[in-house]
Amino acid sequence: MSVFALMAGGTGGHLFPAMALAQELRRRGHEIHLMTDHRVAAYGDQFPAQETHIIPSATPSVRNPFKVAGAAFTIVGGIAAARRRLRRIGPQAVVGFGGYPIFPPFLAARMLGIPGILHEQNAVMGRANRALAGRASRIALSFARTTHAEQFAGKSTVTGNPVRDRVRAVADTAYPPLDDASPIRLVVFGGSQGARVFSEFIPPAIAELPEPIRQRLRLVQQCRPEDMERVAEAYRQAHVNVELQPFFTDLPERMATAHLVIGRSGASTIAELTVLGRPAILIPLPGALDADQKNNALVVEAAGGGWIAEQATISPPSLANRLASLFGDPATLQAAAAAAKSLGQPFAVEKLADLVEDAGRGKTT
Numbered sequence: 329m330s331v332f333a334l335m336a337g338g339t340g341g342h343l344f345p346a347m348a349l350a351q352e353l354r355r356r357g358h359e360i361h362l363m364t365d366h367r368v369a370a371y372g373d374q375f376p377a378q379e380t381h382i383i384p385s386a387t388p389s390v391r392n393p394f395k396v397a398g399a400a401f402t403i404v405g406g407i408a409a410a411r412r413r414l415r416r417i418g419p420q421a422v423v424g425f426g427g428y429p430i431f432p433p434f435l436a437a438r439m440l441g442i443p444g445i446l447h448e449q450n451a452v453m454g455r456a457n458r459a460l461a462g463r464a465s466r467i468a469l470s471f472a473r474t475t476h477a478e479q480f481a482g483k484s485t486v487t488g489n490p491v492r493d494r495v496r497a498v499a500d501t502a503y504p505p506l507d508d509a510s511p512i513r514l515v516v517f518g519g520s521q522g523a524r525v526f527s528e529f530i531p532p533a534i535a536e537l538p539e540p541i542r543q544r545l546r547l548v549q550q551c552r553p554e555d556m557e558r559v560a561e562a563y564r565q566a567h568v569n570v571e572l573q574p575f576f577t578d579l580p581e582r583m584a585t586a587h588l589v590i591g592r593s594g595a596s597t598i599a600e601l602t603v604l605g606r607p608a609i610l611i612p613l614p615g616a617l618d619a620d621q622k623n624n625a626l627v628v629e630a631a632g633g634g635w636i637a638e639q640a641t642i643s644p645p646s647l648a649n650r651l652a653s654l655f656g657d658p659a660t661l662q663a664a665a666a667a668a669k670s671l672g673q674p675f676a677v678e679k680l681a682d683l684v685e686d687a688g689r690g691k692t693t
Contacts, residue, residue, distance in 0.1 A: 330688045331359045333419040335434055337427015338367025343375065344596050345449055346425045348490035350376045352681045361417050363410065365429040381413050385429040406432030414440055420688030423447060426454045438463045443687040447680065449489045449595035451623040453477045465687055468680055470595060471627055487680045488673020489599035498584040499603050499674050503665040506587050506658040512541065515582050517550040518592040518611070527555040529644055530590065531562035536648035541655055542568050548582050550575065580604070587661055588654060593625035605669025607661050608634040609650065611642065633668030
């Protein structure tokens, strides 16, 4: 048995692939520790780690010199705390999944001579990973072309972005047939921010669809509790068969039976859509510092697996026209499903686990 320390910022985009790797490494008989920040509490005790270590961390603000000084002090304290923890648990290797909270423990590991792997989920390398890439033993990428990772090509490997076990369990589900009489299955989700915005413009877009399409539609939509009544009433007025929930625990299974998905284009969403092979209208989260969601979506669109719709310019009429066109053209949806599937990396977690085990055995530079 080996010991590995996984390091991730305390948000789902970083924690979910780390969780998938932890599950795989535990299946292989290894002991796992997690180093993260206090936000992990939002996910309860779901992470399969022997221990979870909260390490002091901070993100400096270049506009405020006082905050920079305070952040530097916190980071130095975090490095010291991480060194103590790492000496105690003695990992054979560490794996960083991005986010500023990985900075102190990853630096501490490298100072102690522990091999370190960085995993990048997006098509644009995040700022924390960029800052640490020069010190990493190996870099695991989710996309063959990753902006800002070019200079590290010699130590980079494309593994893909690990997806949850329940996604892989339905990955072989065939794309459902669609004819002029069959139900049309549409899934809409996007996290808390996506749920809020989608609740505003998707119901009126659905209401503008021709009645024959609305009658056939079977809609599943994520919706915040405070929006539930308003959105439900809008669909009642449009005579649409809809299921609304703040959170769907069986979302992978619902996506697997969908003809089309509308969602954000975060790394985990893209990974799941491509493993499942489902076409999507992708609405990148606007205002992101490195436009990571936009770049993720561009990869899918370039392959023919989906269509980008910018939040700033999308409108109910334009979305209604796009949906009516797609639902009336099953061949286009089928082709997009196949294109999305061609991008999928269903064995990403095994590839990443192999890389980590090799690092633990000293097989990385």
